[in-house]
Amino acid sequence: MSSVLDLSGVTVRRGTSTILDSVDWQVNEGERWIVLGPNGAGKTTLLSIVSARMHPTSGTATLLGSTLGHVDVFELRPRIGLSSAALAERLPGHETVRDVVLTAAYGVTGRWQESYDELDEQRAKDLLAAFDVDHLADRTYGTLSEGERKRVQIARALMTDPELLLLDEPAAGLDLGGREELVGALSELAADPHSPVLVLVTHHVEEIPPGFTHLLLLGKARIQAAGPLEEVLTADNLSAAFGLPLVVMHGGGRWLARAAR
Numbered sequence: 063m064s065s066v067l068d069l070s071g072v073t074v075r076r077g078t079s080t081i082l083d084s085v086d087w088q089v090n091e092g093e094r095w096i097v098l099g100p101n102g103a104g105k106t107t108l109l110s111i112v113s114a115r116m117h118p119t120s121g122t123a124t125l126l127g128s129t130l131g132h133v134d135v136f137e138l139r140p141r142i143g144l145s146s147a148a149l150a151e152r153l154p155g156h157e158t159v160r161d162v163v164l165t166a167a168y169g170v171t172g173r174w175q176e177s178y179d180e181l182d183e184q185r186a187k188d189l190l191a192a193f194d195v196d197h198l199a200d201r202t203y204g205t206l207s208e209g210e211r212k213r214v215q216i217a218r219a220l221m222t223d224p225e226l227l228l229l230d231e232p233a234a235g236l237d238l239g240g241r242e243e244l245v246g247a248l249s250e251l252a253a254d255p256h257s258p259v260l261v262l263v264t265h266h267v268e269e270i271p272p273g274f275t276h277l278l279l280l281g282k283a284r285i286q287a288a289g290p291l292e293e294v295l296t297a298d299n300l301s302a303a304f305g306l307p308l309v310v311m312h313g314g315g316r317w318l319a320r321a322a323r
């Protein structure tokens with residue numbers, strides 16, 4: 063099994079703060095990972111490293127076989143799909159939903175003079191259908207609900223047929239119905255053997271879609287535990303990462319956590 067991500071001793075420092083401290087993490091083909099941790103643990107920073115948008119201060123990060131610092135990141139980035147709130151803010155509200163997905167083929171936001179072939183058009187259509195937003199293809203992106211936007215963002219992140227898909231808090235800001243629809247769509251994505259390797263960042267165990275296989279639990283800047291989901295997602299590990307006594311429940315493929323009393 064080949065390694066998709068291989069982080070060794072990855073440390074990120076800013077001024078006197080250590081934001082990531084000696085992170086060792088290996089992700090292999092076929093795996094679906096959750097990265098879970100409290101606010102400020104370093105999850106977004108970790109995603110910046112594994113999306114080739116930040117270099118570690120020390121340690122080595124090898125992404126899809128290429129080590130940061132020894133590779134042209136502009137060649138690496140199209141192989142890694144990323145969906146995050148920061149990227150979503152750059153999507154023009156007046157663009158049609160179809161073009162929001164299509165323009166990812168050129169790594170741009172906003173259609174201009176690029177020409178797209180029929181295969182691109184078909185792929186954008188198929189991705190919108192896979193996330194149940196194909197009926198919105200002619201609408202402008204700015205008119206969509208938050209839940210619809212999230213699904214369009216993930217379709218866009220898949221447009222380049224990436225080998226690795228990174229999702230930073232995809233359910234943030236969704237109501238219960240929107241969250242459940244998204245969890246269902248991500249569960250289907252996880253079950254599809256043609257899907258890329260998936261890494262989903264969240265604060266909430268309730269947002270873990272069925273079918274995800276592994277968990278990296280991040281405490282303050284450090285890995286609390288990492289490995290197969292059912293082994294790692296224990297009350298002890300979660301309590302240590304979040305700094306309060308918690309109980310964890312599991313049923314029907316879903317997870318629930320609450321304060322221990």
Ligand SMILES: Nc1ncnc2c1ncn2[C@@H]1O[C@H](COP(=O)(O)OP(=O)(O)OP(=O)(O)O)[C@@H](O)[C@H]1O
Nearest residue numbers: 076079081099100101102103104105106107108265
């Ligand atoms: N450029 C920077 N300079 C100093 N501190 C930073 C910088 N960037 C991030 N931090 C700090 O690093 C810590 C980790 O930030 P990061 O955004 O990675 O955490 P996170 O786990 O994604 O948090 P959240 O769940 O709240 O989004 C935070 O305390 C943040 O304030």
